[in-house]
Amino acid sequence: MNIVVCIKQVPETTEVKIDPQTNTLIREGIASIINPFDMYAIEEAIRLKEKYRGNTTVITMGPPQADSALREALSLGIDNAVHLSDKAFAGSDTWVTSLVLAKAIQKIGEVDLVICGKQASDGDTAQVGPGIATHLDWPQATYVRRVDKIDLDNKKAVFERLLEDGYEVLEVSLPCLVTVVKEINVPRMPSLRGKMRAKKQSIPVWGKDELELKDEEVGLEGSPTQVVKIFTPPPRESGMIFDGETHEAVDKLFSELRKHLL
Amino acid sequence: MKQKGIEVVRNKCVGCGLCVRACPFSAIVLKDKVAVIDLDKCTLCGACKGACKFDAIVIYKPNVVKQDLFQYKDVWVFIEQEEDKIASVSFELLGKARTLAKNLNAKVVAIFLGGNIKNKAKQLISKGADKVVIVDSKKLAHFTAESYGNVISHLIHKYKPEIFLAGATTIGRSLVSRIAVKIKTGLTADCTGLDIDKERRLLVQTRPAFGGNIMAQIITPSYRPQMATVRHKVMKELPADPNRKGEIIEESLDKNLVDTRSRFIDFIKEEIYKVNLSDADIIVSGGRGLGAPENFKLIKELAEVLGAAVGASRAAVDSGWIPYSHQVGQTGRTVAPKLYIACGISGQIQHLVGMQSSKIIVAINKDPDAPIFKVANYGVVGDLFKVVPLLIKKIKESKGR
Numbered sequence: 001m002n003i004v005v006c007i008k009q010v011p012e013t014t015e016v017k018i019d020p021q022t023n024t025l026i027r028e029g030i031a032s033i034i035n036p037f038d039m040y041a042i043e044e045a046i047r048l049k050e051k052y053r054g055n056t057t058v059i060t061m062g063p064p065q066a067d068s069a070l071r072e073a074l075s076l077g078i079d080n081a082v083h084l085s086d087k088a089f090a091g092s093d094t095w096v097t098s099l100v101l102a103k104a105i106q107k108i109g110e111v112d113l114v115i116c117g118k119q120a121s122d123g124d125t126a127q128v129g130p131g132i133a134t135h136l137d138w139p140q141a142t143y144v145r146r147v148d149k150i151d152l153d154n155k156k157a158v159f160e161r162l163l164e165d166g167y168e169v170l171e172v173s174l175p176c177l178v179t180v181v182k183e184i185n186v187p188r189m190p191s192l193r194g195k196m197r198a199k200k201q202s203i204p205v206w207g208k209d210e211l212e213l214k215d216e217e218v219g220l221e222g223s224p225t226q227v228v229k230i231f232t233p234p235p236r237e238s239g240m241i242f243d244g245e246t247h248e249a250v251d252k253l254f255s256e257l258r259k260h261l262l
Numbered sequence: 263m264k265q266k267g268i269e270v271v272r273n274k275c276v277g278c279g280l281c282v283r284a285c286p287f288s289a290i291v292l293k294d295k296v297a298v299i300d301l302d303k304c305t306l307c308g309a310c311k312g313a314c315k316f317d318a319i320v321i322y323k324p325n326v327v328k329q330d331l332f333q334y335k336d337v338w339v340f341i342e343q344e345e346d347k348i349a350s351v352s353f354e355l356l357g358k359a360r361t362l363a364k365n366l367n368a369k370v371v372a373i374f375l376g377g378n379i380k381n382k383a384k385q386l387i388s389k390g391a392d393k394v395v396i397v398d399s400k401k402l403a404h405f406t407a408e409s410y411g412n413v414i415s416h417l418i419h420k421y422k423p424e425i426f427l428a429g430a431t432t433i434g435r436s437l438v439s440r441i442a443v444k445i446k447t448g449l450t451a452d453c454t455g456l457d458i459d460k461e462r463r464l465l466v467q468t469r470p471a472f473g474g475n476i477m478a479q480i481i482t483p484s485y486r487p488q489m490a491t492v493r494h495k496v497m498k499e500l501p502a503d504p505n506r507k508g509e510i511i512e513e514s515l516d517k518n519l520v521d522t523r524s525r526f527i528d529f530i531k532e533e534i535y536k537v538n539l540s541d542a543d544i545i546v547s548g549g550r551g552l553g554a555p556e557n558f559k560l561i562k563e564l565a566e567v568l569g570a571a572v573g574a575s576r577a578a579v580d581s582g583w584i585p586y587s588h589q590v591g592q593t594g595r596t597v598a599p600k601l602y603i604a605c606g607i608s609g610q611i612q613h614l615v616g617m618q619s620s621k622i623i624v625a626i627n628k629d630p631d632a633p634i635f636k637v638a639n640y641g642v643v644g645d646l647f648k649v650v651p652l653l654i655k656k657i658k659e660s661k662g663r
Contacts, residue, residue: 011286011287011472030286030288036592036593037593063287063302063303063304063305064302065302065303087301087302090267090301090304090305090306091267091305091306093448094439094449094451095442095443095446095448095449098439098443099443121473121592121615122286122471122472123451123471124451124452124470124471124473124596125435125451125452126435126439126451127435127438127439127442127449127451128439129439130407130435130436130437130439130440130443131439131440131442131443133440134411134439134440134443134444135443139408139521139523139524140407140408140436140440140524141524142407142432142435142436143432143436145586158527161432162432162586162587163432163433163529164344164431164432164538164539164540164541165344165531165532165538166529166530166531166532167529167530167532168526168528168529168530169526169527169528169529169530170406170524170525170526170527171524171525171527172523172524172525173523173524176523181586182586182589182593182594183586183587219267219306220267220306220322223448224442224446224447224448224449224482224484224485225448225449225450225480225481225482226448226480226481226482226483227307227308227478227479227480228466228479228480228481229308229312229478229479230307230308230309230311230312230313230471230476230477230478230479231312231476231477231479232312232475232476232477233470233474233475233476233477236618236623236637236639237639239623239635239637239638239639239640239641240639240640240641241630241635241638241640241641241642241643242640242641242642242643243630243641243642243643243644246642246644246645246648246649246652247652249642249643249644249649250642250649250652250653250656251656253624253640253642253653254653254656254657254660256640257601257624257640258660260600260601260622261568261601
């Protein structure tokens with residue numbers, strides 16, 4: 001079975017502190033990490049490969065520095081990586097991003113399954129996964145918390161999806177795209193051997209020419225949406241903290257809460 | 263070579279460094295008191311432009327009109343069902359669509375797909391729809407993104423709506439992205455604000471990014487419909503007006519649009535707690551401070567008396583105290599209820615980004631320095647095992663009265 005994992009490099013939020021004056025994030029010197037949900041996608045690809053054999057490839061669209069994210073995926077046990085990088089891609093919205101990733105999946109060829117994280121922690125859209133599936137004209141299973149069955153002979157798979165109030169069991173034809181939630185697995189740590197291999201492995205870089213995309217199809221120009229303004233939301237007003245004797249504190253809290261509960 | 267669409271206007275830049283701090287990608291440095299943008303790192307997100315107080319950053323935007331936009335009219339709302347009931351977010355969207363349609367002098371159209379749903383169309387009219395377009399077929403009884411996406415894309419080509427709204431739910435997000443790609447138009451996820459720029463006749467979509475630490479305003483200038491998914495509980499549902507008049511249009515299902523590659527097998531409802539997180543007006547969450555799985559019953563008890571949903575921090579979920587479906591935060595669900603009560607949760611940034619858009623936040627924690635107090639409207643510094651039972655007692659007493 002051939003599997004492609006799509007990942008994104010995002011700013012690491014664990015290292016971010018909140019500015020007490022403005023209640024906004026302090027972003028100076030933030031490290032980049034693989035989007036947390038994509039770690040589960042990588043792990044699931046490796047597990048499926050261990051079970052069904054085949055080949056795994058990790059891809060990302062991003063600036064040159066995203067190379068380190070691909071190498072981290074390789075160190076965990078993914079076989080190959082392709083870096084989709086081109087100055088012309090800057091400013092791409094989810095429509096264009098899913099197009100670029102879909103083109104790369106076509107170019108890789110003979111892919112049975114594409115795995116993405118449910119959404120990225122910076123953009124939070126959850127739009128790119130279904131977007132890729134649609135560009136490829138493939139079916140999809142989003143928010144997957146379990147792979148129940150993969151039947152390669154009959155080209156079918158059964159997934160459990162996490163919805164708001166329960167789980168849906170869905171049968172989908174292969175090839176298909178899935179997006180996964182945290183519940184699906186517990187990611188492994190990289191091995192020393194994996195790290196050594198990842199360091200040396202060559203990673204091809206594909207730009208718009210390799211993917212046969214025109215300038216006007218990608219970047220700002222190809223994107224249907226435009227960001228007109230970015231602003232910091234007004235900080236939360238500083239709250240009332242009751243730190244006295246417990247009965248008294250609860251009384252005070254309750255009388256405040258009443259105003260909102262009624 | 264083509265230049266990237268961003269530039270620092272050197273004579274306007276004062277080297278204040280605001281843009282350096284605002285850049286989420288560390289793409290800007292100050293050199294000789296002027297901002298310099300590393301184009302390899304820049305994604306043209308616009309955060310620096312928003313932060314600059316001197317109009318010293320310019321982003322060039324393409325301005326091409328590719329479609330005849332004036333054929334497109336009306337505001338469409340995708341009607342979502344949960345177990346044969348119309349989802350509350352759909353009613354909220356009908357309410358918002360009325361305001362948008364009024365500003366555009368257009369109609370509100372409900373798009374309603376399913377099996378055996380005709381009897382519910384009138385309810386949609388009473389809640390704000392001028393028209394209800396129904397596709398009623400056994401083959402659509404269970405939602406699949408593929409078939410629903412095909413049918414709705416077909417309807418969009420036929421009727422040409424100007425705006426298309428859906429809830430930012432698991433169903434809404436799985437569906438609408440397929441439609442936007444299929445018909446090539448812009449889609450904005452998880453909006454918390456929608457307004458009409460009357461002059462340019464555009465939908466201005468406001469959404470949180472970076473876990474709510476940045477807000478972005480997004481438009482779709484050259485494609486139609488302008489599509490958005492909208493967060494639960496942000497828009498106001500209208501009171502039902504049984505006297506409202508509207509038109510019901512039945513469309514037959516073109517069998518070719520049914521995608522048999524995806525087949526619904528089963529739905530297993532989670533029975534443990536009654537209220538689902540994204541729908542809840544009130545959420546009571548427990549964290550590491552609970553100390554042991556059996557102590558979650560205290561959280562459940564408080565949730566019960568308030569009619570609230572039960573949430574949890576990652577620490578509590580990873581310890582196996584409560585299922586993952588209850589996790590609030592970066593690797594769980596993002597919620598924005600009217601009231602969020604955090605018990606024994608310290609407030610790591612990953613938790614905060616999942617709940618800091620809540621209207622009122624209450625924190626109960628014994629550590630006065632816990633970061634959760636920074637976002638709390640009300641905080642009690644104390645032992646949750648004393649505070650919570652007292653609070654439950656108080657609420658019960660006030661109900662008894």
